[in-house]
């Protein structure tokens with residue numbers, strides 16, 4: 001069985017003080033979470049603090065983005081090896097907010113995925129359609145294009161060293177969550193598409209759901225056979241809510 005992963009995506013929120021409180025709050029409540037893997041992705045400037053506060057715990061952490069370049073004259077970028085240096089396990093790549101506001105293409109995202117892998121980071125590849133695309137019946141076409149770009153660049157075994165997060169854009173930060181059935185349909189589609197290349201990778205890879213996941217809907221979503229946890233935005237900013245989602249991950253796989 002795939003171990004559920006509950007990963008908090010803090011986005012561009014909080015201060016040093018807020019991050020300290022949130023990390024301490026998660027640390028204080030994590031002892032009774034036995035099945036789910038717990039991870040947080042704070043903003044870059046707080047990764048050092050995260051490394052210090054989470055030392056000696058089982059809570060993993062990562063970054064919300066990574067450069068596609070290994071290093072050098074790339075002002076403002078942060079390399080995968082720097083993230084490794086601060087003890088990161090994960091790097092989110094291809095979040096829809098980066099595709100939208102930073103013009104990231106499938107090709108860029110695939111290079112970021114590869115760069116993360118090359119240093120031993122685990123990339124979390126975000127895929128997902130907009131409301132317009134869903135209404136036009138293009139959901140599968142869009143998520144397939146996000147997925148295929150990485151498979152073409154890194155191979156299916158490369159993909160298998162990462163995690164996927166299905167995040168319908170219309171559900172992110174809107175309070176509108178995909179129904180468990182809607183999410184399961186897309187997760188199953190992604191897994192089948194991977195299975196066409198490798199059954200082993202398809203059965204092992206974790207596919208998280210993201211988009212207004214919260215304590216009240218997490219367990220029902222994670223109970224679906226192809227949903228292996230969550231990438232949590234807003235609800236990851238309160239320790240109690242985030243921990244409740246982690247416990248839902250445990251309950252769903254009990």
Ligand code: PGA
Pocket residue numbers: 009167171172173174175210211212213231232233234235
């Ligand atoms: P949300 O964000 O939980 O606030 O909808 C999820 C995400 O964008 O990763």
